[in-house]
Amino acid sequence: MGARLVGAQVQRLEDPRLLTGKGQYVDDIVLPGMVQAAFVRSTHAHARIVSIDTTAARAMPGVRGVFTLNDLGPAVARDRMPQTAPSPAIRRSVTQYVLARDEVCYVGEAVVMVVADTRHQAEDAAARVLIDYDVLPAVVDCRAALTGQTAAHHGAADNLAARLSVGFGDIEAAFRTAPHRVTLTLDQHRGVAHSMEGRAVLAAQDAVSGKLTVWSATQSPYMVRRFLARVLGIDEQDLRVIAPDVGGGFGPKAVFYPEEAALAAAAVKLGRPVKWAEDRKEHFVSTTNQRDQHWQMDVAFDDTGKIHGIRGHVQHDNGAYLPYGLILAATSLAPFPGAYALPALQMTLDVIYTNTTPTSPVRGAGRPNAIFAIERAVDRVADHLGLDPAEVRRANFVRADQFPYVTGMKARDGSPVAYDSGDYAACLDRALDMADAAGFPARRDAARAQGRYLGIGVASFIEDTGLGPFEGATVRVTPKGRVTVLTGAASQGQGHATTLAQVVADGLGVALTDVTVISADTERFSYGAGTIASRIAVTAGSSAHLAAAKVRDKVLRYASDKLEVAIGDLELNGGFVHVAGVPEMRISLGDVALALAGTVGQRVPSGLEPGLEATAYFESTATPHSSGSTVAEVEVDIETGAVTLLNHVIVHDCGKVIHPGIVDGQITGGAVHGIGNALFEDMLYDAEGQPVSTNFGEYLLPTATEMPPIRIGHLETLSPLNPLGVKGAGESGTIPAIPAVVRAVENALAPFGVQINRYPLNPERVVNLIDASRGKT
Amino acid sequence: MDDIRHIALTVNGQPVECDTPVRLHLGDFLRGILGLTGTHLGCEHGACGACTVLVDGEAVRSCLMLAVQANGRQITTIEGLADPDGTLHPLQQAFAEKHGLQCGYCTPGMLTSLAAFLRDTPDPTETQVRDAISGNLCRCTGYQPIVEAALLAAARMRQTEGVR
Ligand code: FES
Ligand code: FES
Numbered sequence: 001m002g003a004r005l006v007g008a009q010v011q012r013l014e015d016p017r018l019l020t021g022k023g024q025y026v027d028d029i030v031l032p033g034m035v036q037a038a039f040v041r042s043t044h045a046h047a048r049i050v051s052i053d054t055t056a057a058r059a060m061p062g063v064r065g066v067f068t069l070n071d072l073g074p075a076v077a078r079d080r081m082p083q084t085a086p087s088p089a090i091r092r093s094v095t096q097y098v099l100a101r102d103e104v105c106y107v108g109e110a111v112v113m114v115v116a117d118t119r120h121q122a123e124d125a126a127a128r129v130l131i132d133y134d135v136l137p138a139v140v141d142c143r144a145a146l147t148g149q150t151a152a153h154h155g156a157a158d159n160l161a162a163r164l165s166v167g168f169g170d171i172e173a174a175f176r177t178a179p180h181r182v183t184l185t186l187d188q189h190r191g192v193a194h195s196m197e198g199r200a201v202l203a204a205q206d207a208v209s210g211k212l213t214v215w216s217a218t219q220s221p222y223m224v225r226r227f228l229a230r231v232l233g234i235d236e237q238d239l240r241v242i243a244p245d246v247g248g249g250f251g252p253k254a255v256f257y258p259e260e261a262a263l264a265a266a267a268v269k270l271g272r273p274v275k276w277a278e279d280r281k282e283h284f285v286s287t288t289n290q291r292d293q294h295w296q297m298d299v300a301f302d303d304t305g306k307i308h309g310i311r312g313h314v315q316h317d318n319g320a321y322l323p324y325g326l327i328l329a330a331t332s333l334a335p336f337p338g339a340y341a342l343p344a345l346q347m348t349l350d351v352i353y354t355n356t357t358p359t360s361p362v363r364g365a366g367r368p369n370a371i372f373a374i375e376r377a378v379d380r381v382a383d384h385l386g387l388d389p390a391e392v393r394r395a396n397f398v399r400a401d402q403f404p405y406v407t408g409m410k411a412r413d414g415s416p417v418a419y420d421s422g423d424y425a426a427c428l429d430r431a432l433d434m435a436d437a438a439g440f441p442a443r444r445d446a447a448r449a450q451g452r453y454l455g456i457g458v459a460s461f462i463e464d465t466g467l468g469p470f471e472g473a474t475v476r477v478t479p480k481g482r483v484t485v486l487t488g489a490a491s492q493g494q495g496h497a498t499t500l501a502q503v504v505a506d507g508l509g510v511a512l513t514d515v516t517v518i519s520a521d522t523e524r525f526s527y528g529a530g531t532i533a534s535r536i537a538v539t540a541g542s543s544a545h546l547a548a549a550k551v552r553d554k555v556l557r558y559a560s561d562k563l564e565v566a567i568g569d570l571e572l573n574g575g576f577v578h579v580a581g582v583p584e585m586r587i588s589l590g591d592v593a594l595a596l597a598g599t600v601g602q603r604v605p606s607g608l609e610p611g612l613e614a615t616a617y618f619e620s621t622a623t624p625h626s627s628g629s630t631v632a633e634v635e636v637d638i639e640t641g642a643v644t645l646l647n648h649v650i651v652h653d654c655g656k657v658i659h660p661g662i663v664d665g666q667i668t669g670g671a672v673h674g675i676g677n678a679l680f681e682d683m684l685y686d687a688e689g690q691p692v693s694t695n696f697g698e699y700l701l702p703t704a705t706e707m708p709p710i711r712i713g714h715l716e717t718l719s720p721l722n723p724l725g726v727k728g729a730g731e732s733g734t735i736p737a738i739p740a741v742v743r744a745v746e747n748a749l750a751p752f753g754v755q756i757n758r759y760p761l762n763p764e765r766v767v768n769l770i771d772a773s774r775g776k777t
Numbered sequence: 778m779d780d781i782r783h784i785a786l787t788v789n790g791q792p793v794e795c796d797t798p799v800r801l802h803l804g805d806f807l808r809g810i811l812g813l814t815g816t817h818l819g820c821e822h823g824a825c826g827a828c829t830v831l832v833d834g835e836a837v838r839s840c841l842m843l844a845v846q847a848n849g850r851q852i853t854t855i856e857g858l859a860d861p862d863g864t865l866h867p868l869q870q871a872f873a874e875k876h877g878l879q880c881g882y883c884t885p886g887m888l889t890s891l892a893a894f895l896r897d898t899p900d901p902t903e904t905q906v907r908d909a910i911s912g913n914l915c916r917c918t919g920y921q922p923i924v925e926a927a928l929l930a931a932a933r934m935r936q937t938e939g940v941r
């Protein structure tokens with residue numbers, strides 16, 4: 001029996017509920033006696049807390065409790081939050097307290113929690129908390145943070161959290177021998193994640209068992225369980241963490257947050273369920289985001305455009321604390337050398353504390369930054385030599401016959417990075433073809449004749465996906481013949497229930513609708529890591545496949561014994577195991593499950609282990625690399641600076657496509673996120689560290705009207721690194737979007753000789769670029 | 778502090794009479810007092826459209842309207858969009874087919890906004906559909922599948938209309 005569902009555009013199992021208003025997001029859950037929390041947050045970027053007066057707040061109607069750090073109990077108050085991603089490369093790890101103790105280091109840091117019967121009452125009372133601050137100087141620009149006198153944390157000697165360095169090959173020789181070089185100075189900015197559902201937490205302790213349950217809109221329920229148990233000083237088995245329906249994640253929901261700990265502590269203290277749902281303003285300032293990186297890079301190359309070496313340095317604005325180790329910073333260098341065979345590399349990156357909201361990965365993490373830098377370098381080389389940028393890409397690509405290609409980089413575990421499979425040139429050619437790049441000069445010239453400016457940009461990329469160690473799955477068949485898949489992998493809209501069901505249904509020869517997927521509940525499945533870094537199809541997908549294969553094997557062995565036929569003569573189909581060619585000689589999977597479920601006093605048949613179920617943990621030890629190319633075409637209004645996107649093509653290789661609609665949905669949504677980064681999204685702070693873009697009027701997200709037609713092509717070179725042949729797809733639309741769009745704008749402004757080294761490209765910046773270059777001539 | 782007022786309205790075809798604090802916005806009222814949690818709140822400042830419901834047939838942001846202002850009105854939420862027999866609205870069906878949703882958080886507001894729009898504009902262009910949802914933010918889909926779903930639903934609704 002061949003695959004029937006993997007690869008098919010089936011309707012998602014998630015949708016009937018979500019389309020009719022029956023989703024269950026954290027804020028939809030109501031428990032008896034539940035009360036609501038609100039937080040008082042720092043209004044200063046940096047200050048000492050002189051005193052906190054909660055008297056008036058406590059007297060407000062409906063108030064159940066007002067909590068400063070010490071009110072949360074000695075276990076919670078004892079120490080700062082744990083470092084959730086420890087690494088020997090961290091020079092100085094500073095995390096925040098669950099509630100600020102004596103110092104606040106960014107606007108939005110939680111200082112006091114108020115719990116009341118209703119949210120309105122909690123907010124009213126929060127407004128009555130009096131905090132006396134002694135304002136300290138704030139460091140806001142990370143470039144000044146290393147050289148200046150101001151410390152982001154009072155008393156710290158400097159603001160350097162870590163210095164990362166990657167490299168390979170003989171960089172000195174590369175720069176000595178290559179005939180040409182260019183220098184790039186790039187200012188990159190990626191903004192706030194803005195899942196449409198903010199963070200939300202509900203904590204409740206069972207009065208009888210004492211067990212604490214925390215529902216959280218998180219990407220990482222198992223990480224929350226591990227660290228929350230540590231903060232509360234309780235055993236992990238006394239804590240259950242559930243991620244129910246989650247309204248988008250995009251990275252920041254993978255972090256363990258102070259509010260999760262504060263609510264859990266309050267629920268225990270008050271003996272009542274306590275809920276908090278972040279509002280949008282809080283999301284802007286208290287949910288981790290991504291911000292500025294300043295890149296300096298030298299590129300050495302020859303007459304053909306072949307790059308011999310890249311060296312450079314990055315200054316990375318980390319924000320006030322380091323909640324998630326160096327994950328974001330490391331991913332800003334890890335994608336080197338991109339899609340190219342590069343002989344030599346030397347890059348360093350400084351992770352710098354500032355008095356701004358802490359950072360952590362947002363869709364793509366540092367990968368869009370790294371690929372932007374690499375692709376800008378390639379464009380610069382092309383411009384320098386007067387070559388077609390696509391030609392320079394072809395001259396440098398890792399060729400299809402070079403896989404597995406060992407890049408020279410080291411993975412997070414120290415092992416050598418190898419690209420597993422792909423055809424980078426084929427992706428580029430197909431993308432150029434789909435975008436009718438050959439017809440572009442004619443389109444451009446026709447437009448120019450009408451005084452309009454069109455531009456085209458190309459970007460190629462790789463993405464490391466399927467990050468280890470594992471995500472597991474249990475496959476279980478019930479006596480009714482229904483199949484349950486249990487996994488730790490949390491979903492925030494990616495459609496994992498559907499894709500895992502496709503994989504398992506194929507493995508067992510059952511209908512998709514016979515499969516139920518239960519996920520992200522630490523009580524239902526033992527271990528999990530988190531939904532980050534485009535890893536779930538690779539890890540959980542492979543585990544589901546392997547677990548289904550084990551169940552299938554059990555079915556075959558049982559049936560072979562029972563029907564007295566060789567295993568090779570049996571098939572699984574339509575919920576039955578039957579003799580090939582003799583469909584009436586069959587046993588239903590439900591009957592196999594019943595037989596293996598055991599009957600008192602009888603031996604389990606066929607010498608099998610009890611129960612028709614199996615668990616697998618596929619360990620992803622090597623990294624499947626997705627790849628592809630994007631072509632963007634834009635029109636720039638040189639008077640207003642407005643950029644109109646005309647066309648956006650992505651040709652993508654994520655290996656085997658399990659569900660075309662889901663993969664295309666990931667890529668389209670990711671591309672729009674990248675376009676938002678390229679053109680609109682700007683999280684701004686003033687010189688005192690006050691955030692000045694804290695609503696959707698000041699911070700612009702892409703809307704339906706600005707988006708171009710997005711067309712996607714697929715190449716399927718299977719990954720040899722997992723049984724499904726898949727590679728991740730969750731961030732592949734985002735990663736190449738910024739360099740492609742920026743290049744397209746630059747290309748449109750070629751008549752003015754404009755060079756673009758900074759995004760987002762809002763209209764004001766575009767007009768300034770044009771004016772500056774006009775002034776020059 | 779919480780002034781209370783008695784209101785009577787119709788929600789998803791059912792008459793509702795109850796007390797509400799006067800400062801409660803309609804979104805909180807529907808979610809918190811009536812338990813209709815299908816209406817989502819994404820910004821509470823009128824910018825994301827997630828909270829959109831139909832008030833006397835018009836698409837309205839329920840975070841920008843007080844519950845007391847709904848007195849005497851007909852409200853339709855996502856829970857009332859399908860036929861009473863469970864048959865999905867053509868938009869709901871088309872969203873499922875075209876993968877017009879991922880996390881589902883913006884979805885109720887998209888569906889209610891588009892339901893009102895297609896009633897008034899049964900044969901829209903793609904640009905008109907994009908304009909119609911320009912006040913609805915979605916971070917997951919990139920909008921394109923939503924637009925495709927709306928056009929598919931419009932075509933089907935015109936056909937059924939023609940048959941009648
Ligand atoms: S919640 Fe009403 S518009 Fe965003
Ligand atoms: S589907 Fe997630 S915000 Fe639209």
